[in-house]
Amino acid sequence: MIVALNGRRAELPDGATVADAVKEAGVDGDGRGVAVAVDGEVIRKVEWGKTKLEGEQKVEVVHAVQGG
Amino acid sequence: MRSRVDSGSRTPVSVPGDGPADGGAARAGDQPDSGFDLGDRSWGSRLIVGSGGFPSLEAMERALTASGAEIVTVALRRVDPGARGSALEVIDRLGLFALPNTAGCYTARDAVRTAHLAREVFETDWIKLEVIGDDRTLFPDAVELVGAAEILVDEGFTVLPYTNDDPILARRLEDVGCSAVMPLGSPIGSGMGIRNPYNVQIIVERATVPVILDAGIGTASDAALAMELGCDGVLLSSSVARAKDPERMALAMRRAVEAGYGARRAGRIPRKLHAEASTPGEGIPELG
Numbered sequence: 001m002i003v004a005l006n007g008r009r010a011e012l013p014d015g016a017t018v019a020d021a022v023k024e025a026g027v028d029g030d031g032r033g034v035a036v037a038v039d040g041e042v043i044r045k046v047e048w049g050k051t052k053l054e055g056e057q058k059v060e061v062v063h064a065v066q067g068g
Numbered sequence: 069m070r071s072r073v074d075s076g077s078r079t080p081v082s083v084p085g086d087g088p089a090d091g092g093a094a095r096a097g098d099q100p101d102s103g104f105d106l107g108d109r110s111w112g113s114r115l116i117v118g119s120g121g122f123p124s125l126e127a128m129e130r131a132l133t134a135s136g137a138e139i140v141t142v143a144l145r146r147v148d149p150g151a152r153g154s155a156l157e158v159i160d161r162l163g164l165f166a167l168p169n170t171a172g173c174y175t176a177r178d179a180v181r182t183a184h185l186a187r188e189v190f191e192t193d194w195i196k197l198e199v200i201g202d203d204r205t206l207f208p209d210a211v212e213l214v215g216a217a218e219i220l221v222d223e224g225f226t227v228l229p230y231t232n233d234d235p236i237l238a239r240r241l242e243d244v245g246c247s248a249v250m251p252l253g254s255p256i257g258s259g260m261g262i263r264n265p266y267n268v269q270i271i272v273e274r275a276t277v278p279v280i281l282d283a284g285i286g287t288a289s290d291a292a293l294a295m296e297l298g299c300d301g302v303l304l305s306s307s308v309a310r311a312k313d314p315e316r317m318a319l320a321m322r323r324a325v326e327a328g329y330g331a332r333r334a335g336r337i338p339r340k341l342h343a344e345a346s347t348p349g350e351g352i353p354e355l356g
Contacts, residue, residue: 006146006147007146025146025147025149026147026148026149027147027149033154033156033189034147034189035144035185035186035188035189036188037181037184037185040177040181041181042181042184042185042187042188044188045188060146060185061146061147062144062145062146062147062185062189063144063145063147063154063156063189064142064143064144064154064155064156064166064168064189064190065142065143065144065145065151065155066119066120066121066122066125066128066142066143066155067118067119067120067141067142067143067144067145067169067171068118068119068120068121068141068143068169068171068256068257068305068306068309
C-alpha cells in the first residue's frame with residue numbers, strides 16, 4: 001500500500017503498522033524522542049506495534065530539532 | 069509626543085520603566101534575589117533561551133552554558149535520518165528543561181496537534197504556544213491563539229503563549245488559564261527591541277501570571293529594559309544564536325536580565341526635565 005510518509009510517497013506491505021512506518025522513516029532504536037501522527041491524530045508509542053495503517057493515510061514522524 | 073512633557077514643568081516625567089520598586093515585586097513568584105515561579109516549578113534564571121539558529125550544536129552548548137538559562141525552547145520537525153547530533157542530547161546533557169514550541173502553526177487545530185506530538189516526544193505537558201498569522205510578520209493570530217490556549221489548558225497543558233503586545237489579549241489568555249503571558253517586543257528575529265514599552269508596562273501592571281518578554285530582543289539593553297519594565301523574564305533566541313560570538317552575547321544577556329531585574333527592584337529615580345544637584349547648595353564659600 002502507498003502512504004504519505006513525512007510528505008513522501010512510501011510503499012509499505014499490506015498490514016504494515018505504525019512501527020513499520022517509523023522504521024521506514026529512518027528511525028533506529030526504540031523511538032525515544034520520536035512521535036507519530038496518522039492523519040493528524042497522535043498515536044502513542046505503546047500503540048505503534050498494533051496500529052495498522054491503511055493506504056493513502058498521512059503519516060508524520062517527528063522529533064526534536066533546534067527552534068526558538 | 070506626550071502632553072506631560074512640557075518645557076516649563078518640574079513634574080517628574082513618567083515613562084515606561086519608571087514604575088515603583090515594588091511594581092513587579094508584588095506579583096506572584098517573586099523572591100528577594102532572583103528566581104521565579106513559572107507553571108508549578110521554581111526557576112533560578114529569568115532568562116529563557118531558544119535553541120534555534122546557532123551555527124552549530126557546539127556553539128549552542130557553549131552559549132546555553134554561558135546564559136545560565138534553565139529553560140531552552142525546542143521545536144518539532146519531521147525526522148531527518150541524515151541529521152548529525154541532536155539538540156535534545158545537548159540539552160539533556162546540560163541538565164536543562166526542554167520547552168517545546170508550536171512554531172510554524174497557523175491554526176489552533178495544528179497547534180493543538182503539535183502540542184500533542186510534543187507531549188509524546190518530550191514527556192512534558194508544557195508548551196510554548198505559537199500560532200502565527202502570516203510568515204512576513206510572524207505576529208500571532210489572536211483568535212486562533214486564544215482558541216488553542218483554551219483547548220490545551222482544558223487538556224491539562226501548562227500553556228505559555230507567545231502573544232502580541234496587546235493588554236486585552238494578554239488578559240484573555242490569562243482568563244483561559246495560561247500559566248504566563250509572553251508578549252513580543254517586536255517581530256521574531258527582527259532585533260528591533262521593545263517597540264511599544266507602554267503596552268508592555270500595561271500588561272505587567274495587571275497581570276497575575278508571569279510576564280515574559282518574548283521576541284524582538286536585539287541586544288543586552290533590550291533585555292535589561294524588559295526587566296526594568298517589570299517583566300518576570302525574557303525569552304530570546306536569534307540575538308544570541310546569530311550574534312558574531314553567541315557565547316559572549318549569552319553571557320551579556322544573562323547579566324542584562326539580572327541588572328534590569330535589580331534596577332526594577334531598586335526603584336529608579338524619577339525622570340526630570342531639569343537638573344537637581346547632588347551636592348548640597350548650602351555652605352558654598354564666597355571666594356569672589
